[in-house]
Amino acid sequence: MKPDSLRVLIPALSFAVLLAAVFWLQPRAMSYLGLNLLFNLAVPIALATIAQMLVIAVNDLDLSIGTFVSFVACVTATFLNDSPVLGLAIFAAAIATYALVGVLIHLRELPSIVVSLGMSFVWGGLAVLILPAPGGSAPPWIRALMTAKPPLLPMAIVASLVIAAVAHLIVMRSSFGTALRGVGGNARSVERAGWSVLKLRAATYALAGLFGVLAGVSLVGLTTAADANIALRYTLLSIAGVILGGGEFTGGRVSAIGAVIGALTLTLASSFLTFLRLSPDWQIGAQGAILIVVLAIRLVLNRQERRG
Amino acid sequence: MTAFAARPWIWSWIAMAAVWGATVLFTGGASAAGVTHAALTFAAFSVMVGIGQMFVITLGPGNVDLSIPATMTLAGTLSLKAIDAWGGGTLVGLGVSLLVGLGVGIANFTLIRALRIPPIIATLSTSFIFQSTAIWANRGIRIKPPDALAGFSTDMTLGVPNVAWIALVLTVAAWVLLERTIFGRRVLAIGQNMRAARLAGVPVDGVRFATYILCALLASLAGFLLASFSGGAALNMGAEYLLTSIAVVVIGGSSVAGGNSNVPGIWGASLFMFLLVTMLNTYGLGAGVRLILTGLIIIAVIVAAGGRTRTR
Numbered sequence: 001m002k003p004d005s006l007r008v009l010i011p012a013l014s015f016a017v018l019l020a021a022v023f024w025l026q027p028r029a030m031s032y033l034g035l036n037l038l039f040n041l042a043v044p045i046a047l048a049t050i051a052q053m054l055v056i057a058v059n060d061l062d063l064s065i066g067t068f069v070s071f072v073a074c075v076t077a078t079f080l081n082d083s084p085v086l087g088l089a090i091f092a093a094a095i096a097t098y099a100l101v102g103v104l105i106h107l108r109e110l111p112s113i114v115v116s117l118g119m120s121f122v123w124g125g126l127a128v129l130i131l132p133a134p135g136g137s138a139p140p141w142i143r144a145l146m147t148a149k150p151p152l153l154p155m156a157i158v159a160s161l162v163i164a165a166v167a168h169l170i171v172m173r174s175s176f177g178t179a180l181r182g183v184g185g186n187a188r189s190v191e192r193a194g195w196s197v198l199k200l201r202a203a204t205y206a207l208a209g210l211f212g213v214l215a216g217v218s219l220v221g222l223t224t225a226a227d228a229n230i231a232l233r234y235t236l237l238s239i240a241g242v243i244l245g246g247g248e249f250t251g252g253r254v255s256a257i258g259a260v261i262g263a264l265t266l267t268l269a270s271s272f273l274t275f276l277r278l279s280p281d282w283q284i285g286a287q288g289a290i291l292i293v294v295l296a297i298r299l300v301l302n303r304q305e306r307r308g
Numbered sequence: 309m310t311a312f313a314a315r316p317w318i319w320s321w322i323a324m325a326a327v328w329g330a331t332v333l334f335t336g337g338a339s340a341a342g343v344t345h346a347a348l349t350f351a352a353f354s355v356m357v358g359i360g361q362m363f364v365i366t367l368g369p370g371n372v373d374l375s376i377p378a379t380m381t382l383a384g385t386l387s388l389k390a391i392d393a394w395g396g397g398t399l400v401g402l403g404v405s406l407l408v409g410l411g412v413g414i415a416n417f418t419l420i421r422a423l424r425i426p427p428i429i430a431t432l433s434t435s436f437i438f439q440s441t442a443i444w445a446n447r448g449i450r451i452k453p454p455d456a457l458a459g460f461s462t463d464m465t466l467g468v469p470n471v472a473w474i475a476l477v478l479t480v481a482a483w484v485l486l487e488r489t490i491f492g493r494r495v496l497a498i499g500q501n502m503r504a505a506r507l508a509g510v511p512v513d514g515v516r517f518a519t520y521i522l523c524a525l526l527a528s529l530a531g532f533l534l535a536s537f538s539g540g541a542a543l544n545m546g547a548e549y550l551l552t553s554i555a556v557v558v559i560g561g562s563s564v565a566g567g568n569s570n571v572p573g574i575w576g577a578s579l580f581m582f583l584l585v586t587m588l589n590t591y592g593l594g595a596g597v598r599l600i601l602t603g604l605i606i607i608a609v610i611v612a613a614g615g616r617t618r619t620r
Contacts, residue, residue, distance in 0.1 A: 063551070104611070111564035114610045117551055121603030129596035236374070236432055243429045249370050285440025291433040295423050 007246040007253070011261045014244075014297040018268055018290070026275045036154035038271045039264065041222060043146070043159045044069065045237055046263040047215035049245070050167045051208040052238035053259040057171065057252050058183045058204050060105065060112035064120035065212055066235030068094075070228055071123040072216025077136025077226035080217070084139070091213045098209030099202045106201045120235070127228035134227030138220045146221030159218075160260055167256035170207070180204050184252025241266055244294060265294060316561030317573030323559075323609045324580035331587040339590075347582050348468060349537075352475035354578035356530035357549050358556035359482045360523030362574060365557050366486075367516055368499040368566035370426045373523050375416060375435035376553050377546030380531030382442040383408040384541035387532045388451045398457045401532055409528030412438060413521030420520070421513065427520075443543060450540040461537040471533055478526070483571040495519060499567030552581060559609055580609070 022038065023030050029038055048069055055062040072094065080087030101119060105112050148155050171177040179200055182190040187197050215234070220226050245262030247254040269290040273283055328347070332340045357376050364373045386408055387401040394400055412434070419430040452458070463470050486492035494515045497505040506512045530549075535541040558564050559580065560573025584605055588598040 104607075108611055110610055111558055113554065113564050114558045115607055117555055118603040118606035118610070120551075121599045121606065123603075125596045125599030125601075125603065127596075128599060129594075132596070240429060240432060243426060249426055249428075279444075281444040282440050284443070285437040288433040288436025288440070291429070291436070292419065292423070295425050295429070295433075299423050 007255045008258045008261070010298050010301045011245045011255075011258045011265070013301055014294045015261050015265045015268070017297055018265060018272065018294065022268060022272050022275060025272070029275070032154055036156060039154065039156035039160070039267055042156050042264050042267040043163070044215045044219035044222070044231070045234065045241065045267055046160050046163050046260045047211050047218060048231070048234045049238045049241035049259045049263040050163060050256065051211035051215065053167075053242045053245075053247055053254050053256065054171070054180070054204050054208040054211070055112070056184075056239075056242050056247055056249060057181050057254045058201055059250050059252070060116075061239070061249070062116045062208065063113060063235055064116040064123055065208075065238055066232045067120040067123040067127065068098075068209075068212045069216045069219065069231035069234050070226075071127040071130075072213050073220045073223075073226035073230050074127045074130040074136065074228060076142070076217045076220040077138060078130055081137055081139045095206050095209035095213065098212070099206035102201045102203075102205030103198065105205075106198050124228065131226060131228055134225060136220075136226050138224045142217055142221035143224065146218060160264060164257045164260040167211075167260070171254065171256045176200075176203065181252035181254065184250065184254075237263075237266055240291065244291075244298075266291075269294075315570075317570045317576055318561075319609065319612060320560045320573050320576030320580055323612075324576050324583060327580060327583040327587050331583060331590050334587075334590055343583070343586060345464075345469065347579050347586065348472040350582045351575065351578035352469065352471040353530050353534050353537075354549070354552050354556050354581060355475040355574055356478060356526050356533075357553040358560070358574040358578055359478060359571070360526035361553040362557045362560075362562055362569050362571070363482075363486070363495060363519045364427070364523045365554075365562060365564060366495050366499045366566050366569040367519055368502055370428060371499075371566060372428050372554065373416070373431050373520065373527075374428060374550065375412060375431040375438060376523070376527040377548075377550045378435040378438035378442065379409065379412045379524055379527040380534060380546035380549060381541065381543060382412070382438045382445075383528030383531035384535030384545060385442045385446050385543075388453055388535055388541055389445060391454060391457075392451045397454055398460070401453075401457065401536070402529075405528045405532035406525060409525035410521060412528065413517075413524035416524065417517045417520040420516075439543075442541075446541065446543055450542070452540050453536040457536045458539065461533055471537060474533070479571055479575060486569065486571060491515065491518065496567055496569070499565075499569075501567075552578075555606065556581060559606065 026034075028034055048065055052062055052065055072091070075087055075090050079090055101115060104110065105115050146155065150158050171180065179190055179195050183197055183200050183204075190200070191197050216231070219231060223230065241262035242254065242259050243262070244265055245255055245258030245260070247259060269287055272290065273286050276286070278286055328343070331343055357380070361373055361376065364371050383405040387405040390404040391397060391401045415434055416427075416431050419425070419434060420427050423430065453461075460470055465473060486495070494505070494510045497508070497510055498512055498515060502512060531541075531546060534545055538545065556574050556577040557569075560570065560577035562569035562573060584602055585598070588601055593601070
């Protein structure tokens with residue numbers, strides 16, 4: 001078996017185990033409505049995870065994605081709703097800023113952790129300026145899109161499949177995606193092959209910014225309102241999602257499909273807990289425990305895979 | 309420039325002095341003593357967690373302890389609870405907090421080693437569990453520290469806050485540990501090249517284990533002192549130290565890729581981070597603008613201090 005397919009298979013198996021556990025606990029979840037409830041919030045998390053995966057693919061880490069998604073959500077609930085042109089212009093500027101951050105990190109050889117840490121304050125500050133108190137309202141079209149009821153499968157699943165397919169095509173199938181992962185693997189040889197690593201890194205960050213924008217817009221479509229802290233936990237969730245999905249921090253070894261599965265696993269984990277009727281004190285702790293169990297399953301599967 | 313290259317921590321001290329000057333000048337010099345005192349007090353907590361995080365980051369790429377905030381909260385909560393339940397004062401509290409640190413360190417490294425997962429993810433997972441344990445133990449009741457302990461943590465000796473003295477002693481110890489002991493050399497060696505270190509006979513697992521325990525011990529000590537200082541443990545008391553602990557290490561001039569760290573930078577960066585917020589507060593700016601400027605200044609400092617080549 002090719003290593004790339006193996007990278008996806010193991011997260012998919014551990015996801016299936018968790019899903020089976022949920023169905024066993026609550027058989028009624030095995031329906032259109034049940035699945036919709038389980039994966040309701042998966043779409044924005046999956047998009048943010050793809051953004052993080054792109055940055056991780058070039059050996060960087062984005063600690064600002066959570067505040068960035070919050071910022072986008074605030075813009076969506078205000079500017080994009082009131083004057084769509086201005087809203088889109090802000091998004092274009094935000095994506096350009098992301099590209100600029102990539103250029104800065106590359107030219108000055110800065111640690112991405114610290115630059116994105118600084119950017120997280122900037123996005124957070126802008127979000128507070130736009131929406132000092134929770135509020136705003138979702139543009140009707142995104143509300144309609146996110147709550148649509150397609151036949152057979154709930155919107156959250158359909159959207160996740162589309163996200164996984166698009167991201168897979170970009171990262172694994174296009175020449176840009178190959179070069180992008182090459183930057184993470186061996187930047188010098190990519191440079192020698194005639195690519196500009198500077199342009200690649202800028203494009204990667206711009207693309208990450210675009211997925212961040214999509215995450216924020218889709219989040220507001222689900223929540224109908226925004227506040228400056230709405231997506232802060234996405235920073236850690238997206239990193240966990242990439243790793244759960246079989247990605248690695250270095251070497252450009254990532255998987256787009258795996259990342260979406262990782263995001264779905266994390267969403268499922270928190271839904272799972274509401275079914276367990278656990279005391280609220282232990283909700284967060286149980287999420288940590290599930291994360292550990294999923295990683296343990298991955299280890300066991302990994303070992304058997306190697307033996308077999 | 310060679311002097312600067314040999315002392316990567318100098319940038320954080322320059323930035324710190326500039327921000328201190330800008331703050332004090334704005335108030336016409338009247339605030340010099342007050343600002344300095346507050347900065348030393350609050351920087352002390354960042355220094356304690358920063359030293360622990362520095363040793364962990366030194367171990368190489370992927371090594372970051374994200375459980376520091378939860379460890380601080382858990383240690384702060386349990387130590388004050390123990391004093392309240394058993395009596396015995398400061399020593400019992402200190403003992404309980406250090407036991408928490410030991411437990412956290414063992415749990416973290418066991419997970420990293422047993423599941424072979426990146427430390428970022430392992431410590432993220434455990435931090436959820438520590439946080440839940442703290443919520444469960446806290447039960448929304450704020451236990452006040454005994455008067456002697458509260459007094460000690462807010463008092464000064466020779467014009468310097470007691471917590472700053474503790475941080476200073478720990479800093480000197482950390483400097484000796486990193487620069488003058490076999491343990492410190494081994495930590496650096498692992499950070500530069502784990503494989504080479506292992507082949508050279510460095511007990512890699514043992515050193516990493518000790519490093520994670522050291523980090524957790526410092527975090528729990530900081531949590532205990534912070535809870536005593538602020539009149540009781542609060543569930544979100546550690547939250548801001550997640551990013552602060554990483555920021556002070558890197559702004560202080562240690563390499564985020566590991567293998568190249570320094571201790572003095574942590575003081576410069578901790579004072580800088582506190583003074584920066586104080587300066588922006590003094591100028592009477594709103595929360596949004598303050599956050600934006602904080603971010604831009606952090607980036608400006610790292611750009612000014614940058615230009616060092618990435619080793620990987």
